[in-house]
Amino acid sequence: MNEKILEIDPFLKPYVSDIRLRNKNYVDTKKRLLTKEKKLSNFANGHHYFGFHKQKDGWVYREWAPNAKKIALIGDFNQWNRTSHFLQSIGDGVWEIKLTKKDKLVHGSKVRIEITTEKDTFERIPTYCKRVVQKKETVDFDGEVWAPETAFVWTDQDFKRNQDEPVLIYESHVGMAGIKEGISTFQDYIEIVLPRVKKLGYNTIQLMAIAEHPYYGSFGYQVSNFFAVSSKFGTPEELKLLIDTAHQMGISVLLDIVHSHAATNVVEGLAEFDGTEIQYFYSGKRGTHPEWGSKLFNYGKTEVIHFLLSNVKYWLEEYHFDGFRFDAVTSMLYHHHGLGVAFDNYDKYFSTNTDTEAVTYLQLAAEIAKEVDPDCILIAEDMSGMPGMCLPIEIGGIGFDYRLGMGVPDFWIKTLKNMSDYDWNLGSIWYELTQRRPQEKVVGYCESHDQALVGDKTIMFRLADQEMYWKMDVFSQSDIIDRAIALHKMIRLITCTCAGEGYLNFMGNEFGHPEWIDFPNPDNDWSYSKARRRWDLAEDTNLRYRFLQSFDHAMIQLVKENNLLATPSQLLFHHEDHKLLAYQKGAYVFVYNFHPVAQHTVTLQIEKASTAEVVLHSDWQRFGGYLNAENPETIVITNNKLTIPINRRAVAVYKIS
Template sequence: MLQLVEDDPWLQPYEANLQTRLDYFLQRTAEIDKNYGSIQNYALRHKELGFNYDKKLKGWHYREWAPAAKSLSLIGDFNKWDASKHPLSNVGNGIWELFISEKDGLKHLSQVKVKVESDHGFADKIPAYTKYAVQNPETHDFTACLWHPAEEFQWTDQKFNLKKIGAPLIYECHTGMAQEKEGVGTYAEFEKEVLPRVKALGYNCIQLMAVAEHPYYGSFGYHVSNFFAPSSRFGTPDELKSLINTAHNMGIAVIMDIVHSHAVKNEAEGLNNFDGSGHQYFHEGGKGYHEGWDSKLFDYGKEEVERFLLSNVRYWLEEFHFDGFRFDGVTSILYHHHGNGVGFDHYDKYFKDGVDWDSVRYLQLASTVAKSVKPDCILIAEDMSGMPGMCQPIEAGGLGFDYRLGMGIPDSWIKLLKHKADEDWKMDEIWNVLSNRRYKEKTIAYAESHDQAMVGDKTIAFWLMDKEMYWHMSKDDDNLVIDRGIAMHKMIRLVTASAGGEGYLNFFGNEFGHPEWLDFPREGNDWSYKYARRQWSLVDNKKLKYIYLNDFDKAMIKLLDKKIVLAAPAAQLINMDETNQVLIFERANLIFIFNFSPSNSIPDYKFWVPKKGKYKYVLNSDDKKFGGHGRVDEKVVHESFEENGENYLAIYAVNRAAFVLER
């Protein structure tokens, strides 16, 4: 019996499906081992296709997969864009190749394209494996740019040890909007100005969005065109390497938001219709198009597509020293219906209704490649379906990821904030959302990510305080709306981080209650960058209340890290009091106490504790330094007392406050 079924008896009727899933993967890996020697070799297609420099011959081998093409020619500034000068030869299996010497003028930063002839005529394309693409500032067209600097980037991160990271405390970031200026930030600016903030806050990991090149900035990086090219709008590949190198030397891991769920439909910049067939990298017809995303869908059953994507996984880990991935759109990958309008309310939905088994196998192969290249890498799945085994070993019947995103948690907070008055919040609803996760499958908890901060929604801070934030965030300005907002903001983040999973994620700036929303420059806002940035000056201004939230977040992250809270077993419920809206649980030998009531402060609030002894305060959200009211004396040590053979504590449980006690 598979371990996954042993762990979850409800899966017994589906054991044959799980075994078939595993066998399908094992059959593929056996074929790969037979034909290529290992899966690592299989994931080296970027060393065979695209531009690869030959030191002996002093030139480049350029190869392209284009099975339906009639001819290919390399064009660029080096040959004055003349297609007759450098035609490629068809060497079989859909592969075209050309060797081009340095003497022909091809060099570092040469701009190139490949002219593809198909049954539909000629089209100029960006090579599929290009490692750098640049945009013409006037025409906005993208062109491949040969990346071959005279000196390789010198890494100095050899002492960085990913094992020492422990439970990931993730600071989700977007390079372009990381600056306060109304414009696009760079890798160099991020390295200089944002990494020190991450270090000071105590986060041990950053998650970089929008890394791979994308033609439309407003896509947030999710409509990728060039999968092997870091976006040039933020700087050069070496500048991205420098950012990662510096992060590692600060003890900070860097994971990439990788998009293998779909690709931009643009034909000029991307893979779409590369060889003229209409279905080279993607499924044919409607199956290859995602209506909700207006993008193309990969055919994971094709070997060259599989190799392209698996090589992409290996490339980012090895070439840029990324420490893992947050796989975007996993639900869309897993199912033919992409999760659209489907309620995953029965196990049939995971095994019998619309599952794409080629896609499941691809994710298993991707996790295998990643772990073979960097065994300690962090793999996170953005899956809202709850596919069983997502974060279990493949041999146990799983897909081999480390964590799944707790996507239901931020949704639940937004629903509460939108639809229920504070006095109607139910502790069992909060607890059930935070504690509901699959056995042995780790979760990254988050109160809000970039999704909740986009135009059309609001950040938690804005749901709580809205327009009052514009006028009443000065420390000497008393305001009931702001007072409530700051108190609830701290509680929501602490209860989420401490009870919601085995890792924690924060979208940068939200830790200090960044006001307003995210909105990229677009036609609808006159191409404005006003909301595509982070206003660091707000938290740097010691006269404003943003610093309260920032300092609380710093103290919270420090506590989670120092006390190894997220690596401890799941939180254990101690007390749920709906009358007073008090929630108490234990984790990592700490007692977490939350009083969500808008009005009930309870002297001598009594509750059971698992161990007798003396308990001290290690975190208090009501501390004045965190914008609280200082109603609790943190110097007080609470000693347990016995009643009917059980141990109890009694504390002053003030309203809208959270406390953490340590024995």
């Protein structure tokens, strides 16, 4: 390993000791883990050893529970008999039982284990269960042995992500995929959402809430069973079909993976699995998140690293995921979990602030993922901007490909919430959208699921508010709606083209989905009315949502076909009083007029070009404007000067040649 990161980011030089400690911890931990194996991918095979595995003459089941004194396998196969099927201790806290065909354990059998310690006896669901199902008569769950006689047949052997294309991510929640009031399924997503993603032009979907989580309203972020596909949405085979279908359509699939914390559930979760709080998690105060109340993994413990790295490998291997968005990385990186901390200087990233064991785990997770699939995509949800998060491990980085540009949506919220249109500072907008750590890639976005949740507002809802209920039809006149539609298009285009080397959109936000997401809970009488997607609104020709959807489609096609996210942005012009901003990306010039009332004419200095032709305009009729796009005007560039008029609250994109 070397320290090239110090050359890439000279501001890190005063922290050379921290970078060296990062490198040393990684090397030492990897050496400790690989006592018998040469590669992490050989080490991270917990899913091939633990759990239920079919043998020629029956089954073998293994579990790690070091505090147990006795373990019994119980289930419908033995009428929940607590004395007929005891596991045997085989050392190092590992327990095992072998069953023959006479034991009548089969695919689909409901199972639990009963653990006896020196102090207590209790039931748990096996940690490596591939399927966990809720009992119809109670809120309790059972594990389910999952090994179908006929294995799923993959047809995606020829699928390979185009490495030259930017990631254009359609963030998705399967349960919200349908219009119906209820929980949608993997099959619903295949039929309803995948064709939309393909038509809109996004090349990647990011699936949330896939690992089993008891509380639906947690959005999947309170995971209980890390190897189980949520039975709320369907079977493991149906998830495989979803991914296989996406691959056939040329769409990559990312998993929103949660290794930052775990649910506190004890029967169906990892909390106190063997009767102790320290089996998987830190003890005491350090083991509980101060804001979420969830359990925090002990990233320095070999068995925990083995469990989590095996989980990374499992999702890539078993389900053909193309990468991960790692949730709540900021919470992992720091002992204070980023709560109430402004990361305004480099001191905040290092020294006693940093959870160095978590940093090392993230490096190992990145390495194992790349070993299993060198082309996989790794995205860190890190709002702190930890230096080196998206630089290679061998030069002092943490090894991810992208970080989420989490400051951008916060910036837009503050701008829309606190400032009049006349007071918008375009210099600040440009700075917020274009600042990056050197050589580290970002996935830009103006809103994700976070901004769509009840208690917050999407951009469209924040702009239009209650007018969305009454004035979104094409027959009504509303200055509020006109402003909302215009700014929605402009904000999304400038964010998409400036805020990162990738782009993310939450499902439905492309057409300004009304209201917020509110999962069923006692306060709404367990209603699903706001935990779904109203796709019908975007298809109704009498409503204006379709204009926003059409613009989003055109925007995605423009950036994808011309690889614009990989093209640097060059600021050409900006005028605060007139609210004008122009920049160039390769052969494309983007001109914005954010002024609420005034049309302006802009003259730009353009080198080595003779003509400019408008290829996208937010005021075209198909986007809800009044301009006809049938015969786009070609403008002559004279003496390297391009002079163009631009309407109020509009953006025009020109191709120069």
